[in-house]
Amino acid sequence: MLVDLFDFALPPERIALRPAAPRDTARMLVVTPDALADRIVRDLPSQLRRGDLLVFNDTRVIPAQLEGTRGDARIGATLHKREGPRRWRAFVRNARRLRDGDLIDFGAGVAAAARDRADDGSWALEFAGDEPVELLLERAGRMPLPPYIAGKRATDARDADDYQTMFANEPGAVAAPTAALHFTPDLLAALAAAGVDHATLTLHVGAGTFLPVKADDTAxxxxxxxxxxxxxxxxxxxxxVRAAGGRVIAVGTTSLRLIESAAGDDGVIRPFEGDTAIFITPGYRFRGIDGLMTNFHLPRSTLFMLVSALMGLERMQAAYAHAITRDYRFYSYGDASLLLP
Structure with a gap:
């Protein structure tokens, strides 16, 4: 499909720079095949059924953004995928100043050698020393806010809490599974009282989630x-849950993509551990999920393609037009949508 089909005009002021407070007071647009309903996240128990199951991603965001020097050159790096105990693949700013084997000094006693430049321009960074890389990042790294937020304001101490979900447990993500940012202990208790349970899985979200689609065709x-x-x-x-007639509702596109990676053509979800590069566009047949709670996504993005695959492109264009007209807040710190096909 042509990528232009997934474009829409978004006023810059609709981009949220801070989350709602409390988290579960964010607005929530409920989208079904024949209706749009304006709600708030606290209304979620009334929008689901007894026996439904919400699935959260328990990945934890690491301070994956680094600023350093190689000689007199300033080098910025955003880690996006672990390749070994001391080796991370990274997108690098000012990469033209690097050669294989160059040592980048990130300060605070943290240094890494650049290795194996890939076709996409990324480098592998091999961190020096014996300390766990996680400790090095705590010293030298900062929270990797998405570029559409970081380009408008500096990262600060609030983001260390704001950009982690209440489920964050498994370190390794360089972007938050943002749909789950809306949840609080009180909301989980209300959901349980309504007969809606939850489960967790782990998908370490990479910085590739923010990369623009440069191709003209999704293929x-x-x-x-x-x-x-x-x-x-x-x-x-x-x-x-599904065999008993309940619905599996993914909270976030990351949870959805992993469930769909683990589901067979028979609709059975099997244990899964490894890499997934699943790309979901209209025409895809969903096998493991029955609904999705997610934030509002970038024009022409793979995530807007995914929600269009679930609900239909025309339906999602209408839903986003409604959200823009009604002043919903977009992107990582923005409002939510509940998509029930």
């Missing part, structure tokens, strides 16, 4: 791989 776009895991107990639980 020519290639996704960056991300590592994920669904254990056997969670897979069995999801299958049991």
């Amino acid at each position: 020519d776009h290639r996704m960056h791989a991300e590592w994920g895991r669904i254990d056997a107990a969670t897979a069995e639980r999801l299958n049991t």
Whole structure:
């Protein structure tokens, strides 16, 4: 399909620079095949059914953005995928100043050698020393806010909490699974009282999620791989819910992509551990999920293509037009949508 089909005009002022407070007071647009309803996230228990199951991504964002020097050149790096105990693939700013083997000094006693430049322009960074890389990043790194936020304001201390979900447990993401940012303990308790349970899986979100689609046709776009895991107990639980007539509702496109990667043509979700580069566009047949809660996405993005695959392109263009007209807040710190096909 032509990428132009997934374009829409978004006023810059609709981009949220801070999350709603409290988190569950964010607005929520409920989208079904025949209706649009303006709600808030706290209304979620009334929008779901007893026996439904919400699936959250428990990845934890690491301080994956680094600023350093190589000689007199300033080098910026955003880690996006772990390749080994001390080796991360990274998108690098000012990469033309690097050669294989160059040592980048990130300050605070943190340095890494640049290795193996890939066709997409990324470099592998091999961190020096014996300390765990996680400790090095805590010293020298900062929270990797999306470019559409970081380009409008500086990262600050609030983001260390604001950009982590309440489920964050498994370190390794360089972007938050932002749909889950709306959840609070009180909301989870209200959902449980309504008979809606939850489960978790892990997908370490990479910086590739922010890369623009440069191809003219979706068939020519290639996704960056991300590592994920669904254990056997969670897979069995999801299958049991569906067999009993409940719905599996993914919270976030990351949860959805991993469930769909683990689901077979028979609709059975199986344990999964490894990389996924699944790219979902209209025409895709969903096998493992029955709905999605997600934020509002960039024009021409793979994520807007995904929600259009779930609900239909015309339906999502109408939903986004409604959201823009009604002053919904967009992107990572913005409002939510609940998509029920």
